[in-house]
Amino acid sequence: MEYIVETIRLTKTYKQEHAVDNIQLQIPKGSIYGFLGPNGAGKTTTIRMLLGLIKPTYGEVMMFNKPFLKNRVELLGKVGSLVENPSYYGHLNAVENLEVYRTLLEVPKERVKEVLELVGLTYAMKKKVKQYSLGMKQRLGIAIALLGDPELLILDEPTNGLDPQGIQEIRSLINELVKKRGITILVSSHLLAEIDQMADYVGIISKGKLIFQDRIEVLRKRATGEVRLRVGQMEHARKVALAQGVPVRIDQEQLVIEEVDDTKMASLITSFIRNDIPVYRIQDHHKSLEDIFLDVVRKGGVRDVQEALNQ
Incomplete structure (x- = not known):
């Protein structure tokens, strides 16, 4: 199996406390990888290390079969990301916002129209972003992440705070990007129900430790x-x-x-x-998948995960 991202004993320590502790992610090419865990479990810290926004205390990130730190500029050219809240200029419309990023990325002008169509914002492209709903702002954030035509898309809690319709729209968009574009997507969430409806693979992190990683069917079989x-x-x-x-x-x-x-x-x-x-x-x-997830998190240690799954 070809992995787009692999981490080797990836660790981040703050004041002798492990925010991320010795995790080894394996994200298969062409998959939707659900990165699942409670709030404060270490998801965003891990994502920031994958993107080079913070430096690991220990360990290594491999991306597209190359060491990330030694090939950072080249590899980031293949990656789009939306971490926490999307960045935009509220007084500008969607086209104007995208034009700012398009100029920075030096991509063709046609990409602005393409990504607006991809995320379903063509109808509101001349509307000021400060008038957008939260779901529309999230879609604009994903549009910005897609401008460079990435092979890997990293989305940190993209459905956080959305209403049911907004959640469904983002979920449908993520599935469509994989099916039609062949993009590999890492999507983090603290809600198993969301991950269950779109992910092929799942990694569960708790207290900084990766306590489960496999195809999501392995969890479903326990239900x-x-x-x-x-x-x-x-x-x-x-x-x-x-x-x-x-x-x-x-x-x-x-x-x-x-x-x-x-x-x-x-x-x-x-x-x-x-x-x-x-x-x-x-x-x-x-037994629901939520029950299984909570069992795994409650066990909290790698050695106890199989016990939780087998109950």
Whole structure:
């Protein structure tokens, strides 16, 4: 697999405290990589190191298979970014704002129209930016990041503070950029629901440590269903289930059975009835991705991540 970005033991220390601690990101080419973690976990600090805005205390960033610090100017020419709040001139319209950045980047004049079409702001291109909604300002920020026709786009919390419609618009734009343009995108967020709807890969950071990194399907597989039963004679019921080869545990005065098909479930209920075990209630229960994310973050250490995922 080809990685656009790799970090090697990347660390940033402030006053002997690790804001980012020995992380090793691997961002595959052509993917949407969701960089996920609670506020204050180290996401923005990591992104700033990737962009050369702050210097690592230790470790190295590899970008496009080259050491970043030794090839900074060349590599940044392939990168567009939106970190925290977009920078713009409120008294100017979108075209005028983009023209400022286009001149600095020395890109063709046609790019202004192209990026406005990409982000869906053509209809408001002559409107002063101070009159824009927050979602429109975010899209203008992404337009600025796209001016240089980057191969890698880094977006730090691009949906932060947006209403549901604005969130959907930004999410659709990100997906479209990957599908139609083949851009690799790193998008950070503290909301798993947002990452789940657009990312191929996910890295979870907590307290400066990268505690999980893999395809998002690995997390989705853990969101499997379980069946919870309220029965009489709990211990007797547990033994009957085990005798039939059905793994079962007791949780909060309920029998919990995971990953069992309908046929085996029907057979088990029949066995309970034959053994005079009353069945009061049967409930399907699904562990959400949010639950899994919170479990992983709560565990907080790399060694405990697999335990959290396997629960």
